[in-house]
Amino acid sequence: MADEAMDWQELTNLTRGRPFTVERVRLDDSGVAIEGAFELPQLAQLSVEDQVFVTAFVRCHGSIKEMERTFGVSYPTIKSRLNRITQALDFIETDPAPSRADVIDRLRRGEITAEQALSELEGPA
Numbered sequence: 001m002a003d004e005a006m007d008w009q010e011l012t013n014l015t016r017g018r019p020f021t022v023e024r025v026r027l028d029d030s031g032v033a034i035e036g037a038f039e040l041p042q043l044a045q046l047s048v049e050d051q052v053f054v055t056a057f058v059r060c061h062g063s064i065k066e067m068e069r070t071f072g073v074s075y076p077t078i079k080s081r082l083n084r085i086t087q088a089l090d091f092i093e094t095d096p097a098p099s100r101a102d103v104i105d106r107l108r109r110g111e112i113t114a115e116q117a118l119s120e121l122e123g124p125a
Contacts, residue, residue: 021039
């Protein structure tokens, strides 16, 4: 098995959902091998079934109606599965809170009121 490339789904099935660390990576085009402790991307840590589901969701451009047709299940079933997968993933902050200095600069320039500045500095309630 060492000479054959293992399918990612096969590896995921072998681990049966248990956490694992990749310790060796070989670059196919050069044969260079790198050893260390490599953390898997979050999507690769999902079960094979969830990886297939996420792939289908992307291919359907996020259309829940299309997912209903693809999987032959109801809207609540799709939403439930999406919610479960969402809970398994960490998300990066795509709209981070402005820095204190940015808020004060905007206040000084008159772009926001004192109330807006206080609201932004206090963050979401």
